Amino acid sequence: MTYDALKKSLWMYASGPDDDVVVSSRIRLARNIAHIPFPEAASDEHMAQVLALVAQAQNNDAMQQFPTQWLSLSELDAVQLHLLIEKHVISPQLAQCSEHSAVMLSEDESLSVMVNEEDHLRMQVLLPGLQLHEAWRQAYALDEALESTLDFAFHDQLGYLTSCLTNVGTGIRASVMLHLPGLALKKRIHDVIESVTQIGLVVRGLYGEGTDAKGNLYQVSNQMTLGKREEDIIDHLQNVVRQIVDHEKLSRSQLIHDTPAALADRLWRSFGALAHAHIMTSKEATEKLSDLRFGIDIGLIDPPPKRPMNELLVMTQPGFLQMQFGDEMSPMHRDVYRAKLLREALADR
């Protein structure tokens, strides 16, 4: 089956609770099929066996409530893979081992199951705004449906067995993508990251592990998966995120109250650059789109652009641009085309 790269991901277009700060919420479950080595140690035959078993499970009775398409990563080109990463539908790791990997994907891309990433199965539910509990409800149901015909590796005392020790137990990773321009401008962001890290949560950049926090976008997720109930993990993250959201909103109020002209100047200048520049790097676009998103969320930039901010963010990433022009595109051409896309997107505000 081919992948329609222009397909719209739910998290990019729908709204959700507190989505002026919380861009998206995600639950990921790591599962492995019993009696088959983890992907790291698996032979080609083992991996093919996993693919066959999961493909079979895709069609079991319980899975009929989750209609998905099956994409073999070996059939996708580099640009399509890049785009799936930029849309947060698959991980960069899965794209790297694309030969024996696949992904099951729901129509709105809110549900996905990566096959033969670090674990045999990585299920993901990705929703707009702060919806950790709803994401968990869907992930739980998806897990049940797959488990109705798959035999997951499970240890009575440890729980689900996973490739990486940090995932053993519940195999759950709950995360949120936060947009924190207020805390960044008030220079409080490092204090917040430090506090969050001290209570056992992890803070990462836009594209997960090892990436920088570009455009004031931060991923916050749980670290521990062993010896805790899933609900407790999610409650804990939800409570911390609630507090970060409050801090962010306080910082925004202070900026609006204390330095309204300086704030308007910064955010509108970023709009001016996005709407008029003819050359723009990915880095600058991400930074200025953060300002624009901030301006829209506080009602300063009104009317907002018709194109959703998440779409502008994704469409200015290198993968999306290459999809339009193929691999031939030089970085300079990319910067020129990115600026053109942004001008067009902001012209009909």
Place this chain on the structure above:
Amino acid sequence: MTYDALKKSLWMYASGPDDDVVVSSRIRLARNIAHIPFPEAASDEHMAQVLALVAQAQNNDAMQQFPTQWLSLSELDAVQLHLLIEKHVISPQLAQCSEHSAVMLSEDESLSVMVNEEDHLRMQVLLPGLQLHEAWRQAYALDEALESTLDFAFHDQLGYLTSCLTNVGTGIRASVMLHLPGLALKKRIHDVIESVTQIGLVVRGLYGEGTDAKGNLYQVSNQMTLGKREEDIIDHLQNVVRQIVDHEKLSRSQLIHDTPAALADRLWRSFGALAHAHIMTSKEATEKLSDLRFGIDIGLIDPPPKRPMNELLVMTQPGFLQMQFGDEMSPMHRDVYRAKLLREALADR
């Protein structure tokens, strides 16, 4: 008589030959009344005598072809004086000795006669574009008209006597205001200034002697006034300006041909900042308005803003802004109000 500060100067609104490079042409004649000490050495009585004589001459028969209003500088407030300087109608020097000074001003402000500046009379004709010969024609006629009832200090061998030795002889200063963004971007501007200086011309900034060349605006004028016919002085300046105009146009063509994206990026980003910033200093406005003027003159920024560039330049100077709000305006308020004026001026492009 009061001064209507919102009156429009001809050079700011009319078009003229080569006005994509030559903003304006100016002829200034220095004259002194015989047997009265130069202003530098004159008593209050002497200056009052000069004012009376010139006021009388304003109404002589020959002057009927040049209808002018009479403004006593002592009756203008600091803000009105500042604005007259920014419109290039009077010199900063005249404003400094405002107690015994006056200016005669034609309806379109293209003709002016400063009284009791460095010399008793300084006549000025200021026209848009490259019109040195036309400006000289008018200045000559104005000089004749005033001389029909005034006795100018004249020496058979030296010519007209003036306060400063550099003006003795013809008493003429011919100058043009040039906008040279192409030469500036191609880093050729210093070579041009050096060449021009070596052949006996003077290069100055936007507001004459001792001011910086802000916004790529340069005043080029003759240095010598003694032992040359006025026509020769003007021909010489005209020829040199012609060459500078050609060099500037060549630089512009090269920029458009060699680095079109970089040029469009720079000029449109300046437009974006002017159209959207909420705080803007006078320095930044002048620089960015130079980019905007450049973009309009090469047809890149199309349609151009409805407000003429010269008006935008003048209305963002401190004097104009203070006129709107009085002396109370702090520099920060000025920067906020300047940005507001520019946003409004560029919104209805």
